[in-house]
Amino acid sequence: MINETLLMNGYGLYVWSAFAFTLLNFVTLYFVIKIQYNRERNKFIAKFGTLNSERAAFAKSQSINKEILSNISSI
Amino acid sequence: MFKYFEPNKIFSVTSKAPKYVLILFIVVLSIGLVEALILSPEDYKQSHSVRIMYVHVPAAWISLGIFSTITFLSIVGYIFKIRNFFLISKSLAPSGFVFNVIALVTGSIWGKPTWGTWWAWDARITSMLILALFYALYLVAWRIYEDKDKAFKITTIITILGIINVPIIKYSVDWWNTLHQPASINILSKSSIHVSMLFPLMIMTAAFALFSLLIFLMKYNTELIKIKNKGLNRL
Numbered sequence: 001m002i003n004e005t006l007l008m009n010g011y012g013l014y015v016w017s018a019f020a021f022t023l024l025n026f027v028t029l030y031f032v033i034k035i036q037y038n039r040e041r042n043k044f045i046a047k048f049g050t051l052n053s054e055r056a057a058f059a060k061s062q063s064i065n066k067e068i069l070s071n072i073s074s075i
Numbered sequence: 076m077f078k079y080f081e082p083n084k085i086f087s088v089t090s091k092a093p094k095y096v097l098i099l100f101i102v103v104l105s106i107g108l109v110e111a112l113i114l115s116p117e118d119y120k121q122s123h124s125v126r127i128m129y130v131h132v133p134a135a136w137i138s139l140g141i142f143s144t145i146t147f148l149s150i151v152g153y154i155f156k157i158r159n160f161f162l163i164s165k166s167l168a169p170s171g172f173v174f175n176v177i178a179l180v181t182g183s184i185w186g187k188p189t190w191g192t193w194w195a196w197d198a199r200i201t202s203m204l205i206l207a208l209f210y211a212l213y214l215v216a217w218r219i220y221e222d223k224d225k226a227f228k229i230t231t232i233i234t235i236l237g238i239i240n241v242p243i244i245k246y247s248v249d250w251w252n253t254l255h256q257p258a259s260i261n262i263l264s265k266s267s268i269h270v271s272m273l274f275p276l277m278i279m280t281a282a283f284a285l286f287s288l289l290i291f292l293m294k295y296n297t298e299l300i301k302i303k304n305k306g307l308n309r310l
Binding site for chain 1: 108111112113117122123124126127130131134169170173176177180181184185187188286289290293294296297300301303304
């Protein structure tokens with residue numbers, strides 16, 4: 001059963017390599033986008049930290065900024 | 076109506092959604108892989124090599140679907156000056172491009188045992204390659220043009236030119252003699268594919284669609300935070 005699933009009448013190499021290529025692309029794309037997301041989010045948090053209290057209060061009044069700050073580990 | 080497409084409103088949903096989409100994607104993909112690799116039957120002609128269909132066909136469908144969506148959003152966004160539509164289009168493009176590459180490479184892998192060659196300048200394959208070039212042009216245009224208005228214009232032109240290729244891809248198997256077989260699945264008429272193969276194909280398509288949704292949400296959130304970073308600079 002295991003041998004049949006792996007070898008697939010001699011087509012195993014083609015089938016498994018097609019699926020492996022697909023999954024490898026998924027994992028790579030996921031991590032590339034995740035790294036980009038983390039980089040921008042960290043930049044946002046760092047910039048927010050440098051704002052004085054008046055500007056920080058103004059920035060925080062915008063709902064989208066509040067969302068970004070509250071979703072630190074959303075993904 | 077367009078106020079519902081404002082980034083502020085959308086972000087409150089898109090920031091929370093990725094983790095749930097990721098879980099759902101893993102569940103659906105696991106079911107799809109078991110169905111595609113173990114439970115589905117082999118083909119009487121192609122034997123087990125037919126299993127490549129379960130990654131090749133959904134990837135091709137979704138890359139075509141994403142390009143059509145990008146074109147629609149770019150045109151509507153350009154006409155009605157809805158910047159958020161460009162942001163959505165830009166966020167959809169990476170997964171569309173990757174699915175296009177997957178369709179080309181898995182098609183090439185499938186071609187070797189089926190046709191005896193890795194590559195042929197067949198109408199369907201060539202038109203899919205042209206679509207990949209349009210995707211690449213679209214992504215490069217966003218990187219090249221700093222001026223947003225210019226980027227909106229150029230990317231809209233690229234999508235309009237690229238969309239001409241989409242019906243060519245779809246009907247290439249009917250219009251020319253190609254190595255590809257005609258479509259086995261028809262929405263309007265009876266499909267020629269057996270349900271035991273159709274079911275895993277649909278599950279894998281759902282999994283791929285969920286993956287493109289996940290990537291879209293993550294990329295869209297990244298783009299919104301990028302805009303907000305620029306906003307903080309101006310405070």
